[in-house]
Amino acid sequence: MGNYILLRHRDIPEINKLDVYQKNAGFKAFKKVVTSMKPAEVTDVVKASGLRGRGGAGFPTGVKWSFMDKDNWPHYVVANADESEPGTFKDREIMESNPFQFIEGVAIASFAVGANAAYIYCRGEFWQVAHFLDQKIAEAEAAGLLGENLFGTDYSLKIYTHLGAGAYICGEETALLESVEGKRGQPRLRPPFPPSYGLYGKPTVVNNVETLTNVPLIITEGADWYKALGTADTAGVKIFSLSGRVKYPGNYELPFGTTFRQLIYKHGGGIIDDRPIKAIMAAGASSSVIPATDAALDTPMDYGSVRTLKADLGSASVIVIDDTVSMDWVVNKTIHFFKHESCGKCTPCRDGNYWMQHIIERIHSGEGTAEDVELLNSVAKQIQNKCLCALGEFSIQAVMTSIERFPQDFQRSNV
């Protein structure tokens, strides 16, 4: 085994070619599950591995699979490749460079939940990726690794790619499903959750690209092997998308439990111009902003530990902020993003972000007053806990935590 579990192309050149992938045990896991395992056994292995969803919520993957309604058929698997969170760029690297491992993960998940059709939902801007995946799926089909009666069994699987039209909201799983169905991408009410009412109203598993890419090696190497990686809270490895004011931004595949300090200073080479670090956003634009104290920098990155910092690890898109950046600038950026991406379905997100943008623009341009900062915080509170979907709730994380944790950055007013 090389250095990488997910970004194996960094170990093995040309693993995006089917023959190379197969030479490196590619599709063995899928063949193994189809020919020698029961679907429930596959789910049990994934459950035992401790694999949690990499899209941000960290929900145990095997548990999600086991929720599939067995009295309602057909079942579907949908891979969420909508990767739209600012600062997140891990799924793209997987799909572009290690596509077969991802496709094999989709296939194993499909077998585990009894799906004969799986969809890979790519954000609209990923049209080249989708085209590339189409080729790879076709190659796998030609090689008899996907399609009808696989490995001489009666199990058949078709995998399709589906392109969105470039909307952040379609990363929300129910909006994604609406979009696959050809409807306007807006979130549905939950419950019911996709494992009972998903694509076309049928039980559906929606998993992130990175999550699924873990699965083939969990099958071949075993649940215990995987569980031994990472921490007690969060098993396995994670691709941390590191960006912001660091010397070497990029994707870093590291075990859960790696500290912020290790990621930023050891792997990321430290801050540009060796300036002091100020804050960390661990979950892209949806982050609660973490003041970069020594204690915070030494916090291991797993879902539980990051929560002790009153923040979330989310999709682990770590944006580093140094002392050259004022937090009102950051908040101005995130609000613009959320105002632009709000789907408009529910009132608080639709109207709240509109007004937050106006207020933060005032503050950021130096024309705001202390009352404006209060108003901004108040509108954020007005949105809080009232939105239809989680993405609406994310829109205020950076706003409220920045005002709370960096109040001085909002006192640049002329008044």
Add this chain to the structure above:
Amino acid sequence: MTKQVTLTIDGQTVTVPEGTLIVDAAKKIGIDIPVFCYHPKMEPVGMCRMCLVDIGRPVFDRTTREPVLEKDGNPKIQFGPKLETACTMPVSEGMVVVGMSEKVQTARNDIVELLLTSHPLDCPVCDKGGECPLQNLTLAYGPGESRFIFDEKQHAAKNLPLGDLIFLDRERCIQCARCIRFQDEIAGDAVLEFYNRGRRTDIITNSEPGFDSYWSGNTTDICPVGALTSADFRFGARPWELKAAASLCTHCAVGCNLTYNTRREAKSGGEVVIKRAMPRQNEQVNELWICDKGRFAYHFAESDDRLTQPLIRKNGELVPASWEEALTLAAEKLAGAKSGLLTLVSGRLPNEDLFNLRVLTEGLGGKTGLYTHMAGGDLVAQFGLGEGSNLAALGKGDAIVVVASDLEEEAPLWWLRIKQAAERGAALIVANPRETKLDRYATHRVRYAYGEETNVVARIGDPGYKEADRGSWIGDLVYKASNLVVFFGSEGLGLDGSTALAAACAKLLVDTNHTSTTLSASTGKANNGLVGVWPRVNEQGAWDMGFRPVSDLHADVLYIVAADPVGDGAAVNAKFTIVQELFLTETAKQADVVLPAQAQVEREGTFTSGERRVQRFYPVTSPKGESWADFKIAAQIGAKVGVELKGRFPSLVFPLLAQEVAGYEGLSYQKLAEVSEQWPIVGREDLYYGGTGYKNEQGLGMQLAPQGGEAPQCTEAPKMPGANLVAVPVTSLYDRGTMITPSKVLHPRLPEPFIALNPADAEKEMAAEGMTVKVGVNGTSVALVVKFDRYVPAGFALIPRSMGMDLDGPVGIKIQIAENVAA
């Protein structure tokens, strides 16, 4: 029986069926949880977030599954971390819902404030002002003062026509999607949708022409702000100036309950003027909805072309006369005619008038006749729907047969309610020679050639018949259905064809044991029976009052009431003709005496719907000129010829009618005015819940029991004419009849008189789409515009009724194209 669930809402305990939403459970006990996007007739979406409540649920011990108790012995209640939407959350046992807490009230304030920041706050000039859910909830919640900078508010287009009938004010819209969802879920015309996203989200129409739906007006009722207004009412009046009068729609046989809003206007000389028609809730008839024809085509009564005084022919010309003069002349002629008298009426007349006219005619020894192209009212009286029927009760296990009808065009509300029954799982068999909109919801579609309708119905009920090539016979389904309702229309049919079809349909119900000839338990079983899709509102009432169709319009003296056979091209021949009408129709122009009648909105009376529901309507406006109600005119003539009739009030006629007419015994105006609680609960005080439709306080009407009796006598269907191109009459909702053309607001939607051809046939005839051609029938010819319709079967042409050329059945035609016309 559905499981009952008990919960507490703001300290009040309520028990409701499992699956009930919190917002509805609260409504039951008089607690108004504020909503914008929720509507009790539509799937909840939880978008507006106005209905947030705090929900606590009993805590259960994980191992014992017993409820955990507090020290005081009450169940321990765990509240969620967030507020939840009452409109999406079903009730559960022991749930505690809190709406009156500060937390919840603050949340509602927050939502109202956000909605108002993007709202123009132009209530003083807004049509909705005074009956606006947003306005009402702003008074109840919200900060009252803005915290934002006005110049930063978003501006958007105003007065934007979505179509000819509905206008959109984008600034007022709060993106609740009620209109979009109504069009999609209820009307089946998904012609509205959201465009763009976030704060820029807009309502757009994706149809050509814009907002192309017969249901568009309903969106103005359920719009919780003034974003959608109708071309008819906008800028017309303020809601608080309006009086409400209960009425019935007169445009088809459904009998939708209406409320007319009126006010006195200086520009109308201080007269009472109808400002708008609104649906009045009757869950057994029209629920909360009406079609656009019912909503917008009421203007005929106020038309300046109405007859306002009697006319008599002097020296070959019709000249004004006094009532005394005209009545004396009419009475003299009527009395002299004896058996040479034919009193011809239409189903436009209320029951009381029909009753008086029949008694008068019989008293004079004359004959009566019903002017119609459709037969079978006697069979509907025998085998009609059982008492207590409600189309909303049909669902899984039930079957509905619709034959020879394009139902959305002929009786829109029945179309809507049958669609819903099919969506609930009822088997829907649609038999028609061409595809109609109802086909979308059909479980079984039966295509036949025009002229084959009777055979097709006979085959459904004939166990000996199996469709060999398909191996399935839909008759099984009809036999096994728990309930069977058969709707028969008059698509492509004249009187003879209709007679044959009605009998076949009645026979199907009898043969399949869904009704019977003997009055027994099964006769009149609720939700079973025959329904006539009549061309006029009270055609069933006319049959019940004893009128039967006539096609021979020759008599010594013709007394024609509310019918225009000459205008329809029928041959009329009499020595003396008396016409009683609203307008100077073609028939009236040829008459010797013309008597001005009152419109339905000017008096009271009753109609009997196709479902044989007798319903009352009330006076709305004052009579035009010197016009009298038809029952009164009949009584006045009666007084002159010695036939005693009640002429002062319909309420005096009705008891006599109820005594004499089979099936009507026991009915009274009091009974017809009774109401019971209906669900959903709508009313003026809580209009954010159900919209601005009216609560029914004036009567739900009463359904008549079917009479049973002789088995239906099947007759031969008439032979189809042998011609290359056979024209058949069809019914179009928007026609060019005298009841619709005075409503100018509908003019952009009224088609030119047209003939619909299959493109292949049109090519044979060298007719291009949109071309005006001369269509010749029996020596006369009419100019019609060619419309291509791929659903028209080859060899046939459709000619809509009341659009310039009325066919009395299938007929061979010749088409002359433009050059020849010019030559």
